[in-house]
Amino acid sequence: MEKKIRERCSASRHSQVTAHALAATTLPSNRRTMESNEVEIEDAPPGYRSFVWQYFGFLIKKDKDGNRVTDKTKTVCKLCNAVTPYTTSNTTNMGHHLQRHHKDVKKAPEKTNLPKGQLTMKQALTPTLPLSSPRAKQITRLIGEFIADYMAPFNIVENRKFIQMFKVLEPKFKVPCRGHFSEKVIPEIYNETKQSVKECLKNADCIALTTDGWTSRATQSYITITAQVIDEKWESKSFVLQTRELSESHTGVNIAHVLRNALREWELTRPQTTIACVTDNASNMDIAVRESGLHPHIKCLAHVVNLASKRGLAVSRVARLLGRVRRVTTFFHKSTTATAVLANKQTQLELPRHKLITDVQTRWNSTYEMLARYLEQQAAVSAALSSPEIRRNAREIDTLDNTDISDVEDIVKLLKPLKTATTVVCDEKEPTVSLIMPLKYMIEQSMSPDENDTQTIANMKSAILRDISDRYSGDCNDMLQECTALDPRFRSLSHLNNEQRESVYARIREKAAGPHLPRNQTSDTDERTTRASASTPGAAEQAMVEVETAQGGEPVEGERQMQDVTQPPPPKKTALEDLLGSSYTTLEPVQSSRGIEMEIVAYRNGIPIPLNSSPLEWWKVNAYAYPILAPLAKAYLCIPATSVPSERVFSTAGDIVCAQRSLITPEHVDMLVFLKKNQS
Numbered sequence: 001m002e003k004k005i006r007e008r009c010s011a012s013r014h015s016q017v018t019a020h021a022l023a024a025t026t027l028p029s030n031r032r033t034m035e036s037n038e039v040e041i042e043d044a045p046p047g048y049r050s051f052v053w054q055y056f057g058f059l060i061k062k063d064k065d066g067n068r069v070t071d072k073t074k075t076v077c078k079l080c081n082a083v084t085p086y087t088t089s090n091t092t093n094m095g096h097h098l099q100r101h102h103k104d105v106k107k108a109p110e111k112t113n114l115p116k117g118q119l120t121m122k123q124a125l126t127p128t129l130p131l132s133s134p135r136a137k138q139i140t141r142l143i144g145e146f147i148a149d150y151m152a153p154f155n156i157v158e159n160r161k162f163i164q165m166f167k168v169l170e171p172k173f174k175v176p177c178r179g180h181f182s183e184k185v186i187p188e189i190y191n192e193t194k195q196s197v198k199e200c201l202k203n204a205d206c207i208a209l210t211t212d213g214w215t216s217r218a219t220q221s222y223i224t225i226t227a228q229v230i231d232e233k234w235e236s237k238s239f240v241l242q243t244r245e246l247s248e249s250h251t252g253v254n255i256a257h258v259l260r261n262a263l264r265e266w267e268l269t270r271p272q273t274t275i276a277c278v279t280d281n282a283s284n285m286d287i288a289v290r291e292s293g294l295h296p297h298i299k300c301l302a303h304v305v306n307l308a309s310k311r312g313l314a315v316s317r318v319a320r321l322l323g324r325v326r327r328v329t330t331f332f333h334k335s336t337t338a339t340a341v342l343a344n345k346q347t348q349l350e351l352p353r354h355k356l357i358t359d360v361q362t363r364w365n366s367t368y369e370m371l372a373r374y375l376e377q378q379a380a381v382s383a384a385l386s387s388p389e390i391r392r393n394a395r396e397i398d399t400l401d402n403t404d405i406s407d408v409e410d411i412v413k414l415l416k417p418l419k420t421a422t423t424v425v426c427d428e429k430e431p432t433v434s435l436i437m438p439l440k441y442m443i444e445q446s447m448s449p450d451e452n453d454t455q456t457i458a459n460m461k462s463a464i465l466r467d468i469s470d471r472y473s474g475d476c477n478d479m480l481q482e483c484t485a486l487d488p489r490f491r492s493l494s495h496l497n498n499e500q501r502e503s504v505y506a507r508i509r510e511k512a513a514g515p516h517l518p519r520n521q522t523s524d525t526d527e528r529t530t531r532a533s534a535s536t537p538g539a540a541e542q543a544m545v546e547v548e549t550a551q552g553g554e555p556v557e558g559e560r561q562m563q564d565v566t567q568p569p570p571p572k573k574t575a576l577e578d579l580l581g582s583s584y585t586t587l588e589p590v591q592s593s594r595g596i597e598m599e600i601v602a603y604r605n606g607i608p609i610p611l612n613s614s615p616l617e618w619w620k621v622n623a624y625a626y627p628i629l630a631p632l633a634k635a636y637l638c639i640p641a642t643s644v645p646s647e648r649v650f651s652t653a654g655d656i657v658c659a660q661r662s663l664i665t666p667e668h669v670d671m672l673v674f675l676k677k678n679q680s
Helices: 002-013 092-101 121-125 134-150 154-156 161-168 178-203 252-266 283-291 299-314 316-334 336-348 364-376 379-384 400-425 433-446 455-469 474-486 498-513 523-535 539-551 555-561 573-579 593-603 616-622 629-638 644-656 668-679
Strands: 015-018 038-043 056-062 068-076 083-085 205-215 220-230 236-245 276-279 296-298
Touching: 002 316, 038 068, 038 296, 068 092, 083 092, 121 134, 134 154, 134 178, 134 668, 154 161, 154 178, 161 400, 161 474, 178 220, 178 236, 178 455, 205 252, 205 629, 205 644, 220 252, 220 644, 236 668, 283 296, 283 364, 296 299, 296 474, 299 316, 299 400, 299 433, 316 336, 316 364, 316 379, 316 400, 316 455, 364 379, 364 400, 400 433, 400 455, 433 455, 433 474, 433 539, 433 629, 433 668, 474 498, 474 573, 474 629, 498 593, 593 629
Parallel strands: 205 276, 276 296
Antiparallel strands: 015 038, 038 056, 056 068, 068 083, 205 220, 220 236
């Protein structure tokens, strides 16, 4: 029985054709036939799709050592044992042989000319959904969007459970390979999204850029550029434009080359306009922004606070205290026994079950959090270090005495305004540049000397104050004060004296009357504003009434009422206005010196809005009352206070360039980061 089974298995692997079975077949006279009584033939591989391979195979011979070898230079007819020469991918000879000597065999199916999009009967009944069908295209695109949004690796489409899931959800759909997604689907989605972003940038009234550099897990250096825009509806939007590899040295000239290429690629350059750029305080960024023609250059407030805080933490007494606290937190992180004892002591003392924090050198906020957490858990830490279970392993670890604890409490109290300022600019939905000067003033006030300060705190205050006082000086200071003045939350400029306030509004008056604005105010924007003020019934008159009221010393009540009323959008131009509007006008130009003065007086006498209100929402409602100041306010408030939008890309990119796919190409990194941040 076993012998018969082996014989059957051998017959299934190779076709056995005997001379006796083929005796009735007429052999062609011009073909060589096999003289042996039995011919062993190997079937063609599954990838050979021509119908002739149903009747032909390759001859199996034996070499000198008796090993079986397949001869792929000749094919053997399974019907008559005729030998035919064979060259790769050429089945013509075999097809002619079947036509001449085996006319009864099944021929190749005839091709039919069907209308475009119509399926054959076989295709209609096939269980596989064609990739070109609308349903398959929709599913494929959604998988691509899922990969981009979830930051999943491309090989997820080859995961066994992923394929099994789609067999249940859509049995007819066959998931394409990962190459199809990486080389076709993702680039298509990227190009479509890129065109949409370009359209938004083209229609935006104001644009500001942020940029920063970072290094991936694969030790590849990248430069990320983001754009902050305000459209005609006074809505702020943020886009990640690109994340490009920079393999050269990070000099200012090389970074400037990247910035100039980005301006051209995204079509951001416009005549008689400038684009603000926000970066960190590195010297190479100074050179890059200047060389690329971007202006003004704003230094990131979060980075400024970080540098000032580090100066304060570098005071010798503070540095020693940090070292001692750091040794304690590191000990508990490395010892499982100590961690268990600490958790037990926290329960006994009814303290929160919080773990100790060890700071990161590049993030001063983590140092503040480490000290604050240590103070919270100080009793549990002292009790745990005194317990016999860990005392012998913690001989070099000592708790802080009362003087040390008092200093740590003072340090945390001193750093709290800096922590709050950083949180405000990083968490605020619209962290406009108008926040910089009020927050800087608050920090300077909190760092002013006090006779009750200890020597440690006095030294910290002096170091922080020296560092932050030199920031944002000269022309940058003037521009930032103007930004603050045009934020309705801070229009009183309470952090300045009377002479400084008058100087700020005098500069605003001059810029509002001049032809050049800091960014983005093209003739289209001015035209929209002028047309809106002229065509809105009573808008100009309402502004003048408010000014006269303000000059009388009374609050501008009309302005507060406008906060709750949404103004109608400006009407479209008529055909006659479009043709002759530039030559004929019946209105006095709004940008007259009298109109500017009246608007500024009305604005200054208005009531500041609450700090938790949105300045953009306020301007959206009140722009028609201030048609001259509104474009200038929009240009200023578009600029972010920090380069946090670029830095947030780093964590996203870190999830994309992870250990599981550290070999991902820079092109795919750019696409995936772009889609993750910009897909709606």
